[in-house]
Amino acid sequence: MRATWRILVIDDEAVMRESLAAWLREDGYEVDTAPSGREGIDRARATDYAIYFVDLKMPGGIDGIETMMEVKKLRPDASIVIITAYATVDTAITAMKEGALEYIVKPCNPQEISLLVTRIIKVRKLQRENEILRRRLSGRWHFHDLISKSPRMQEIFGLVKDVASLRSTVLITGESGTGKELIARALHFSGERAEKPFVGVSCAALTESLLESELFGYEKGAFTGASERRKGKFEQAAGGTIFLDEIGDISPKVQVDLLRVLQERRFFRVGGSEEVSVDVRVVAATHVDLAEAVKESRFRDDLYYRLNVVAIHLPPLRERPEDIPLLARSFLERLSHELGKEAEDLSEGALKALLGHRWPGNVRELENAVERALVTAKGRILTEDDFAFLRPVSEAARGWSVPTHLPLSDVEKTVIAATLKRNEGNVKETALVLGIDRSTLYDKLKRYGIERT
Amino acid sequence: MVAIGPPDDEVLASVEPAVAGAFGREVRRLEPLAEPAGSRDAARGQWNAPEMLKTLLAARPASAERILGVTGRDLFIPVLSFVFGQAQMDGPTAVISLARLSQAFSGLPEDRPLLLQRARKEALHELGHTFGLVHCLDAACPMSLSTGVVQVDRKGEAFCASCAALVRERTPVAPPPEGRTR
Numbered sequence: 001m002r003a004t005w006r007i008l009v010i011d012d013e014a015v016m017r018e019s020l021a022a023w024l025r026e027d028g029y030e031v032d033t034a035p036s037g038r039e040g041i042d043r044a045r046a047t048d049y050a051i052y053f054v055d056l057k058m059p060g061g062i063d064g065i066e067t068m069m070e071v072k073k074l075r076p077d078a079s080i081v082i083i084t085a086y087a088t089v090d091t092a093i094t095a096m097k098e099g100a101l102e103y104i105v106k107p108c109n110p111q112e113i114s115l116l117v118t119r120i121i122k123v124r125k126l127q128r129e130n131e132i133l134r135r136r137l138s139g140r141w142h143f144h145d146l147i148s149k150s151p152r153m154q155e156i157f158g159l160v161k162d163v164a165s166l167r168s169t170v171l172i173t174g175e176s177g178t179g180k181e182l183i184a185r186a187l188h189f190s191g192e193r194a195e196k197p198f199v200g201v202s203c204a205a206l207t208e209s210l211l212e213s214e215l216f217g218y219e220k221g222a223f224t225g226a227s228e229r230r231k232g233k234f235e236q237a238a239g240g241t242i243f244l245d246e247i248g249d250i251s252p253k254v255q256v257d258l259l260r261v262l263q264e265r266r267f268f269r270v271g272g273s274e275e276v277s278v279d280v281r282v283v284a285a286t287h288v289d290l291a292e293a294v295k296e297s298r299f300r301d302d303l304y305y306r307l308n309v310v311a312i313h314l315p316p317l318r319e320r321p322e323d324i325p326l327l328a329r330s331f332l333e334r335l336s337h338e339l340g341k342e343a344e345d346l347s348e349g350a351l352k353a354l355l356g357h358r359w360p361g362n363v364r365e366l367e368n369a370v371e372r373a374l375v376t377a378k379g380r381i382l383t384e385d386d387f388a389f390l391r392p393v394s395e396a397a398r399g400w401s402v403p404t405h406l407p408l409s410d411v412e413k414t415v416i417a418a419t420l421k422r423n424e425g426n427v428k429e430t431a432l433v434l435g436i437d438r439s440t441l442y443d444k445l446k447r448y449g450i451e452r453t
Numbered sequence: 454m455v456a457i458g459p460p461d462d463e464v465l466a467s468v469e470p471a472v473a474g475a476f477g478r479e480v481r482r483l484e485p486l487a488e489p490a491g492s493r494d495a496a497r498g499q500w501n502a503p504e505m506l507k508t509l510l511a512a513r514p515a516s517a518e519r520i521l522g523v524t525g526r527d528l529f530i531p532v533l534s535f536v537f538g539q540a541q542m543d544g545p546t547a548v549i550s551l552a553r554l555s556q557a558f559s560g561l562p563e564d565r566p567l568l569l570q571r572a573r574k575e576a577l578h579e580l581g582h583t584f585g586l587v588h589c590l591d592a593a594c595p596m597s598l599s600t601g602v603v604q605v606d607r608k609g610e611a612f613c614a615s616c617a618a619l620v621r622e623r624t625p626v627a628p629p630p631e632g633r634t635r
Contacts, residue, residue, distance in 0.1 A: 019503060019530035025542050027598060028587035083532070107534045111600035
């Protein structure tokens with residue numbers, strides 16, 4: 001039994017339409033018909049047909065060539081056969097130029113049409129196989145929620161597997177948006193602690209005293225409002241993994257406390273006198289150059305060495321461009337499903353635009369860009385126009401004069417404050433626009449003393 | 454079964470038992486039908502197969518599950534230059550044309566046994582469509598697609614195992630006439 005392929009016949013003449021449909025049905029194809037170009041386009045929007053037979057001359061509304069062009073917009077890979085009773089070289093050339101696969105003159109020889117359909121279906125089968133193989137191949141690049149075919153990243157995935165079941169502390173470094181938390185999760189979920197909790201803490205988002213009580217918990221009456229004893233993140237992660245994000249931003253006091261936990265696996269709750277023991281694997285991450293911070297005495301060297309037992313450095317996206325198409329397609333597949341959109345792929349132009357961007361916000365920025373393009377896209381294929389917002393900053397920057405007399409930190413502070421104000425204090429939106437992650441933004445808000453309201 | 458236009462009794466007599474055997478049905482012959490008015494396309498010098506099917510549908514007795522027309526005229530459907538026959542998929546009517554099955558169409562001496570054999574194969578093919586069968590990939594099966602007599606001659610006169618199974622499934626034994634069970 002052959003697989004059922006769907007064919008659409010678009011012809012205004014009922015007798016032509018139905019006789020071709022009947023003949024194709026005898027060949028085992030599932031055939032739909034449409035009496036006008038407009039209805040044909042609507043059908044093409046709803047269903048992906050293997051072949052479209054389109055009559056060239058259709059009175060009123062849109063003719064065969066226009067119908068074909070509209071179908072091509074919806075289905076760039078559509079196999080379109082133009083049918084006409086008025087064979088002229090000119091129309092044949094126009095049809096082929098606009099993307100028709102074949103051009104037949106009715107009445108046509110049954111053998112001609114049969115061979116044509118068989119040939120097109122053969123190509124469609126190969127395309128389908130190719131697609132399946134491509135998907136299988138891309139599966140090779142998946143590691144937990146991470147996707148990469150870059151040799152450097154593959155090496156990192158290997159290292160993660162090797163150290164997953166050890167208790168050694170891991171320090172993950174890399175720019176914002178490179179996937180530090182995903183690596184931390186992969187470490188946890190591919191190791192022996194997978195069944196135990198994974199607890200994440202963003203150190204930059206909290207003040208020193210809040211961070212302390214967040215990490216170590218507190219005793220009843222430890223401070224105003226501490227009406228009962230509360231377990232901290234270390235205790236919540238018992239047996240599992242604690243992920244300390246933005247570790248480079250913790251205060252000297254918390255650095256001392258952390259060092260003690262790492263050395264002795266014991267700590268005191270805030271306001272407590274009883275020591276608490278925990279078996280927790282510590283994975284820390286930072287976008288800050290900790291070695292440099294140690295040199296400048298901003299970070300304790302003993303803590304640095306305790307954290308840096310296993311070091312994983314994630315390369316920025318611009319250093320692994322081979323991952324851009326892979327990641328973009330993966331985000332497109334997931335997000336189009338989540339957003340209820342029917343986008344299927346990215347055009348060559350769109351990929352070129354993505355490859356030409358520097359991605360300061362790395363993979364997270366790429367994901368956001370695909371989401372933003374998807375939300376506004378009209379077609380099933382995202383084009384470079386859908387990614388117009390990525391075009392060089394100079395365009396967006398037009399209308400403001402670049403300051404040439406300010407320290408960089410003042411410029412950064414001004415830009416952050418202005419962007420936050422424009423987004424009405426919404427940190428998520430502001431971070432998205434600035435291409436940095438939320439914890440980095442919190443850190444900068446704190447550092448520059450910028451109020452959210 | 455019914456001739457459309459002048460009947461070729463030898464063909465009808467040859468096709469009847471083949472159809473009866475292949476589908477397990479009794480075959481009766483109706484009086485010949487006149488070619489439907491308007492079915493001839495003067496410009497093409499051919500007869501319109503869908504028009505023939507309409508005439509057959511109107512002529513079908515209520516007791517007949519299927520009606521097969523046999524014509525000597527060269528048939529076409531509007532989109533194709535010719536057809537050996539035409540059927541309603543899963544419907545009650547089918548028609549076959551003897552015109553192109555005859556050696557004389559190609560300017561060769563007439564070969565009656567060959568014509569009868571080809572007519573039997575095409576009758577099974579078109580009736581197969583009325584039972585929902587589609588073209589078979591087995592070139593030796595009567596349900597395989599023929600766009601020329603060479604392919605018709607390559608076919609056998611018995612359905613392949615798959616098509617035969619489908620025919621059996623779709624042609625359950627008819628209930629016995631009233632009173633025969635007592």
